[in-house]
Amino acid sequence: MELRIDQTSVDRCRALSGSIVAPVEAFIAAHSTVSVERAVLRLLGLDGVGRDEIPVPNVVVESLATPVLARGIALAIGKMVAETGLNPAQAGAAIAAGELDLAQFGATPDEAARAALAPHVEAGMRRLRERRAERGERLERLKQLPPPLLYVIVASGNIYEDRTAAVAAVEAGAQIIAVIRSTGQSLLDFVPYGATTEGFGGTYATQENFRIMRAALDEASERAGRYVMLTNYASGLCMPEIAALAAVERLDMLLNDSMYGILFRDINMKRTFVDQHFSRTLNAYSGIIINTGEDNYLTTADAVDQAPAVLASQFINEEFAHRAGMPDRQIGLGDAYEIDPGLEDGFLFQVAQAQLTRQVFPDAPLKYMPPTKHMTGDVFKGHLIDALFNLTSVMTGQTIHLCGMLTEAIHTPFLGDRALSIDNARYVMNTARHFGDEIVVKPGGTIEKRAASVLAGCEVLLERVASIGLMEAIEGAFFADVKRSPDGGRGADGVFARAPGYLNPFEDALRAELTVPA
Amino acid sequence: MELRIDQTSVDRCRALSGSIVAPVEAFIAAHSTVSVERAVLRLLGLDGVGRDEIPVPNVVVESLATPVLARGIALAIGKMVAETGLNPAQAGAAIAAGELDLAQFGATPDEAARAALAPHVEAGMRRLRERRAERGERLERLKQLPPPLLYVIVASGNIYEDRTAAVAAVEAGAQIIAVIRSTGQSLLDFVPYGATTEGFGGTYATQENFRIMRAALDEASERAGRYVMLTNYASGLCMPEIAALAAVERLDMLLNDSMYGILFRDINMKRTFVDQHFSRTLNAYSGIIINTGEDNYLTTADAVDQAPAVLASQFINEEFAHRAGMPDRQIGLGDAYEIDPGLEDGFLFQVAQAQLTRQVFPDAPLKYMPPTKHMTGDVFKGHLIDALFNLTSVMTGQTIHLCGMLTEAIHTPFLGDRALSIDNARYVMNTARHFGDEIVVKPGGTIEKRAASVLAGCEVLLERVASIGLMEAIEGAFFADVKRSPDGGRGADGVFARAPGYLNPFEDALRAELTVPA
Amino acid sequence: MTQGVKPYGDTMNDGKMQLSFTLPIEWNEAADEAARQLAVNMGLVDVQVVEGRKIATGFSFFVLYASTPHSVDVDNVKASPARAHAMSMEEVDAFVAENVGRKIRVAGACIGTDAHTVGIDAILNMKGYKGDYGLERYHWFEAFNLGSQVAAEDLVRFTKEKDVDAILASQIVTQKGSDVKNFTELVELLEAEGLRDRVVLVCGGPRVTGLLAAELGYDAGFGRGTLPSEVAAFIAVTLAERLRRSGSQLFA
Amino acid sequence: MTQGVKPYGDTMNDGKMQLSFTLPIEWNEAADEAARQLAVNMGLVDVQVVEGRKIATGFSFFVLYASTPHSVDVDNVKASPARAHAMSMEEVDAFVAENVGRKIRVAGACIGTDAHTVGIDAILNMKGYKGDYGLERYHWFEAFNLGSQVAAEDLVRFTKEKDVDAILASQIVTQKGSDVKNFTELVELLEAEGLRDRVVLVCGGPRVTGLLAAELGYDAGFGRGTLPSEVAAFIAVTLAERLRRSGSQLFA
Numbered sequence A, B: 001m002e003l004r005i006d007q008t009s010v011d012r013c014r015a016l017s018g019s020i021v022a023p024v025e026a027f028i029a030a031h032s033t034v035s036v037e038r039a040v041l042r043l044l045g046l047d048g049v050g051r052d053e054i055p056v057p058n059v060v061v062e063s064l065a066t067p068v069l070a071r072g073i074a075l076a077i078g079k080m081v082a083e084t085g086l087n088p089a090q091a092g093a094a095i096a097a098g099e100l101d102l103a104q105f106g107a108t109p110d111e112a113a114r115a116a117l118a119p120h121v122e123a124g125m126r127r128l129r130e131r132r133a134e135r136g137e138r139l140e141r142l143k144q145l146p147p148p149l150l151y152v153i154v155a156s157g158n159i160y161e162d163r164t165a166a167v168a169a170v171e172a173g174a175q176i177i178a179v180i181r182s183t184g185q186s187l188l189d190f191v192p193y194g195a196t197t198e199g200f201g202g203t204y205a206t207q208e209n210f211r212i213m214r215a216a217l218d219e220a221s222e223r224a225g226r227y228v229m230l231t232n233y234a235s236g237l238c239m240p241e242i243a244a245l246a247a248v249e250r251l252d253m254l255l256n257d258s259m260y261g262i263l264f265r266d267i268n269m270k271r272t273f274v275d276q277h278f279s280r281t282l283n284a285y286s287g288i289i290i291n292t293g294e295d296n297y298l299t300t301a302d303a304v305d306q307a308p309a310v311l312a313s314q315f316i317n318e319e320f321a322h323r324a325g326m327p328d329r330q331i332g333l334g335d336a337y338e339i340d341p342g343l344e345d346g347f348l349f350q351v352a353q354a355q356l357t358r359q360v361f362p363d364a365p366l367k368y369m370p371p372t373k374h375m376t377g378d379v380f381k382g383h384l385i386d387a388l389f390n391l392t393s394v395m396t397g398q399t400i401h402l403c404g405m406l407t408e409a410i411h412t413p414f415l416g417d418r419a420l421s422i423d424n425a426r427y428v429m430n431t432a433r434h435f436g437d438e439i440v441v442k443p444g445g446t447i448e449k450r451a452a453s454v455l456a457g458c459e460v461l462l463e464r465v466a467s468i469g470l471m472e473a474i475e476g477a478f479f480a481d482v483k484r485s486p487d488g489g490r491g492a493d494g495v496f497a498r499a500p501g502y503l504n505p506f507e508d509a510l511r512a513e514l515t516v517p518a
Numbered sequence C, D: 001m002t003q004g005v006k007p008y009g010d011t012m013n014d015g016k017m018q019l020s021f022t023l024p025i026e027w028n029e030a031a032d033e034a035a036r037q038l039a040v041n042m043g044l045v046d047v048q049v050v051e052g053r054k055i056a057t058g059f060s061f062f063v064l065y066a067s068t069p070h071s072v073d074v075d076n077v078k079a080s081p082a083r084a085h086a087m088s089m090e091e092v093d094a095f096v097a098e099n100v101g102r103k104i105r106v107a108g109a110c111i112g113t114d115a116h117t118v119g120i121d122a123i124l125n126m127k128g129y130k131g132d133y134g135l136e137r138y139h140w141f142e143a144f145n146l147g148s149q150v151a152a153e154d155l156v157r158f159t160k161e162k163d164v165d166a167i168l169a170s171q172i173v174t175q176k177g178s179d180v181k182n183f184t185e186l187v188e189l190l191e192a193e194g195l196r197d198r199v200v201l202v203c204g205g206p207r208v209t210g211l212l213a214a215e216l217g218y219d220a221g222f223g224r225g226t227l228p229s230e231v232a233a234f235i236a237v238t239l240a241e242r243l244r245r246s247g248s249q250l251f252a
């Protein structure tokens, strides 16, 4: 399929995003957060929980006074490692057990700390490289089917039921499995620990749950002869830590949006910006594809009106990702099929939007979300809306295809719902496989006009944002009609300015290996 | 939507159909059948049943020796009317009651008979004109929605349950109601009488059933503010009689195919050709739209292979209709969405066929039949196949749209099935209303190539048929792989050559008013 | 009609219905029969297993059509009182002016960890729902929208501070009974604080029914497709009624 | 597994199923509750009426999800014997050559007024079904396809004339029990003519099950998606078995 679009307007939008993100990046470079520091600890091998089930990385970070923490948790741990000869994991355990106090090693020279840490940092980096290589090897051996890649969610709340459901979905043809996170985990300022069997609307994201699901999918992949990808959620108060854990457990994708937490979870914007940067740097190096959350604009407000905002958010997410050293092939920008099914020619609008996104971001593995908001208890009708969504996806060459569920309005998917949903996608995408290649959009028609107006609207919005600044724009409710103040929201107290001599050895190592645009 | 097609090939196919049908028309002109004669009687007002429930028209026709019948039943009745002063209806009643013998009036001069009949013939013609005018007036006042016109079937076997179902369907948005005929009624050499409540797979086509449904739909039309059309089946051993009754009860459409009975019901070909001609002449004058049965080729053999045969049959049906004085706007040529849903790009083939038909017969109210053969007990999957059928129909501008039922493989439609089916069509056709106007088919693509090959295949087939003659071609199993001999099949004995002085006053009156190509 | 009503396929009282479900067994010849027997065990008759297939190792999916011999006595089915009094925004405002004589204070929230605010917003926001204005638009209502993930404690505290007349609690997530849990917690807390009788307590969400609300001890419950005016009318009428009984303008 | 099996939603034994049906009542607030009560009367629990709407004056359509407390004892569910012996065409031919020693004569027809020949053709025609060749293709079978709308009398007469070993009767139309009526007529006529025990009597059609066949007094019944080889194998084995018992080559 082809659509004529105004390329100069597209270029202008990219330039605008650059100038919108630049000042935020300056802020990011000068700050860190408790979750960034905890991620550093996890990469150094700290794990487990102390008293009251508090994760060791949290105990360790909280054990330091802000002025000390401001130079980076790595520096402190490095000193302790240099003094005690313990490795970082042992050091963490000792602190959590209350046997040793991290603060007491302050006197040690920074250089000694750096040196003591170096081998552990290298070990951490090696672990990331190994996992990434592993994925590459499997993808080579177990080829995926051509996109759209069928993506389904499991969300029973119980990781073991989720595993059953995931394996069944793979047999039905799923290529990507997402374990939906328990309601509001994004608001927890720690990552829960261990295998979990209780959750609301989803299953907790824990390292052990990641491991259990990855193992099951690796097995299923071998049987299916196709590598099946695993994804979860980073966005929230623990973006960097989840990114670290996902890298270690070889997840292949992560929901990771530069503004979702701010707008849809009232998480402090500074916290989010700093966190998303380090988490994405990690994702980039681990070869994890990020998925952004533009769909959220559409589920909470009118989809026709929000289209320009969605495109603008995609440009901003792209820019933030580039700044974190992420190549286009890892930037899964989000869109969704959320226009009112009762609207005459709504299908034309959906096609216009999907094709526009496809052409504006030619190398991005676009993530296309299914109809949700207008789904009702009429499962027969819902199945049809999903079918036209499936058709739109294959016509416009979307990459990551979230299969819609006929029971979307009713419950988190049953095993049988998932099978019907995958049948739907496979039937439609097979019978209309090359339909998109067969048609040309009539110049001056409804579809072309719609695409043009969305792009124009996006450019205007980006101009307004650029003129006042991103943080101010969010404060001015430019996005999703929600108003957030720079210092309000959850997790603000977890943000701090980097003191002179601040050390984040992984950030340094990663930046050295990734190509980050100046 | 637009498709490039080879117009010279199209013209050639029309010319070929002309030379295929011409000789058959010569045969038709020289013959009549018992059902043509019975239709004449019905138009003269004969009705009711005699002993053993045998319809009066049957009793009367059977009461004559072939040589006498060969001059036309009208002549005989005319003589009786002239002698007895009874009107035709009374004459028929007397004969059925065994009080008078039609044969005994042979001596009366033909002229006297003609004269005696004239007022009754005019009365009959007036009745047809009045019904047609009635329809016109209502269509004016109660505008239909734009096509595709949603058509659903009722088939409970009980005319009263059918009525309930029909009225419900109208409220759901149906524009055309078809009362499916009881299994194999086409094989009965008489038209059953009265209101019926028993039938297999459908409800008997009787004048009273027609009247009951028409009355219910007229009421529903007023409430809905849209004129709702009624249709039934002519094809079979009683084509002319059903055409007469349908005209009188103001049906708006009739299944009327020039070859269906021959190929799919093993009805004698000569009988069918003669019958279809007179029935179509009546349909033409009554303003009834005929629906042809090409779908039957697709349900009984592979839909991809049969495509050229379908197009060929459409050309032949068109030619026969023109020869009966029928304008394009009344020729509802049939096609169906029967390609295996498991075939990759099958949707492209369906679109190609539908668009080709649309462009080859620009003024015909095309009848598009839903998927049936590949429907299974998986009602969820079936609902999706119906959705792509609905999309194809609105994209390619089909006229008469038979709504597919998700329970096609299971039972004749439940009331709820029909509602879901209409919801499906309304949703898809509304959300994609003008999609067809938005797209151009890529030159040289799969769709264009497919359409071209179907047209070419059709031309070849028509050439072969033209070279040996239609009856011989049917004997040679050129159509639907079935072999029928000119003198075999049901109802052969009801065909006879017209003797000198043969009279069918309605044929004469109709030909005088219709424009029939020489 | 007084006699029981049965499902309608294509004939009165044929009792026809469609079912679909998954069984945790491998599909094979016998599986279809197992599905049929399950339906028979459920008391269904004329059972047809029209589709049966493997959807995964150890799991089979089935579609059935069958007749139920059961019926329902529709005459004794009562509509929930909640939507009894239909009034337009103007009518409600007039009614309140007349019968309450002051603005009604309403506090709405999506309680527990539930963050689905679209529903409660539809009831409260100016904009409203399906062309029916939200409570903020009413002249005689003062609406407070506390938003999402509001703890029962906070909602109760707010109720006290602001002398709220009516509480609107929303629950969209129902998995594992979280909605019932949260609704119950709220009503119990109100009772503990002795506030229960001082407020008109209303719950809502796609799975809420009048019946559930009654069981939970709420004054009313609103489900799928509720319109703001229906809620406003219920609150106004109920409150006026209480005022009439108590003869005074409660804590005005 | 020995304990009863229940439907599986997302957790073992949750018993979840989906239902849909139409009630002949006007839709309103109470109608949803009526639908719920019907499900409750059917013995379902956790009933959720997730969709309820007017589809016509006096008719409402509903979609429900609910849990059934019932289960099915899968261990005691037997597959129909019909498809027991899987053999390829070659194997069947070899088996017949060895155990029958002459061609088996089979007559197939779509009986009564039923004109749906595609099914019986799929079993008999060379071409076969889903890549599985039809009986006409078998070396050791002689297949007669009498086509559609064959009266029981004619089929029986043919059986006598041609000394047919096996009869294949097809019924696709099932409305108002026409299939059962026609199948019964055939078997009774065969009995009246004293032919019943001389032939392997097989019925088939999308709604046919082994159970139905047994009830009707047929040797076997084949349903949805039958393959010709399954039918051939059954006929061959059954006939050979009878020959063995009777020690002779029946009417050879």
Ligand code: B12
Residues within 6 Å of the ligand: A180, A181, A182, A183, A184, A200, A201, A202, A264, A296, A299, A300, A372, A373, A374, A375, A376, A407, A408, A409, A410, A411, A412, A413, C113, C114, C115, C116, C117, C118, C119, C120, C122, C123, C129, C167, C168, C169, C170, C171, C172, C173, C174, C175, C202, C203, C204, C205, C206, C207, C221, C222, C223, C224, C225, C226, C227, C231
């Ligand atoms: C939009 C949406 C979201 C948005 C919410 C944005 C927002 N600010 O509200 C986002 C993307 C954030 C989201 C997130 C999640 N969601 Co959500 N979401 C939906 C969705 C698609 C639409 C809900 C909606 O807006 N409906 C439209 C409104 C107008 O209808 P309504 O809510 O029913 O409200 C009406 C009536 O119920 C009534 N009403 C409602 N409340 C009240 C209160 C009172 C007092 C009264 C009188 C009336 C009333 O009046 C309203 C107007 O008529 C539904 C699926 C669906 N189609 O229903 C899933 C759905 C509700 N979500 C679901 C889940 C599981 C989640 C998550 C938990 C998933 C996860 N693990 O991440 C998260 C977590 C959010 C959280 N912490 O609660 C599930 C719930 C399953 C279940 N039955 O428990 C659903 C059903 C999807 C699914 N099938 O899995 N979701």
Ligand code: B12
Residues within 6 Å of the ligand: B180, B181, B182, B183, B184, B200, B201, B202, B264, B296, B299, B300, B372, B373, B374, B375, B376, B407, B408, B409, B410, B411, B412, B413, D113, D114, D115, D116, D117, D118, D119, D120, D122, D123, D129, D167, D168, D169, D170, D171, D172, D173, D174, D175, D202, D203, D204, D205, D206, D207, D221, D222, D223, D224, D225, D226, D227, D231
């Ligand atoms: C094709 C078709 C037709 C064609 C038939 C052409 C032909 N020569 O067969 C035409 C267009 C003529 C037709 C007409 C009618 N049809 Co029809 N038709 C169908 C359709 C779409 C497909 C049937 C089919 O071919 N299936 C494919 C074959 C391969 O599957 P099968 O028949 O199940 O056979 C397999 C097994 O059952 C088994 N099998 C079958 N028979 C036997 C016998 C033996 C001995 C064995 C061992 C195995 C066996 O093996 C086969 C291969 O696996 C179905 C709907 C559907 N999708 O099922 C409706 C359907 C069967 N028809 C139906 C009806 C009502 C009719 C009509 C009566 C409608 C009318 N009033 O005009 C007419 C009348 C015909 C008549 N007199 O019987 C209804 C039956 C409803 C019911 N349950 O009673 C159906 C279900 C459609 C519907 N929902 O209304 N039909």
Ligand SMILES: Cc1ncc(COP(=O)(O)O)c(C=O)c1O
Residues within 6 Å of the ligand: A181, A182, A183, A184, A185, A186, A187, A233, A234, A235, A236, A255, A256, A257, A260, A265, A291, A292, A293, A294, A296
């Ligand atoms: C980008 C992104 N992150 C996270 C989430 C969900 O996380 P939570 O519900 O825990 O906030 C979503 C859900 O839509 C999302 O789009």
Ligand SMILES: Cc1ncc(COP(=O)(O)O)c(C=O)c1O
Residues within 6 Å of the ligand: B181, B182, B183, B184, B185, B186, B187, B233, B234, B235, B236, B255, B256, B257, B260, B265, B291, B292, B293, B294, B296
């Ligand atoms: C043109 C035509 N006439 C008649 C019929 C059905 O009539 P009967 O089943 O009585 O032969 C059909 C059914 O497909 C048809 O297509």
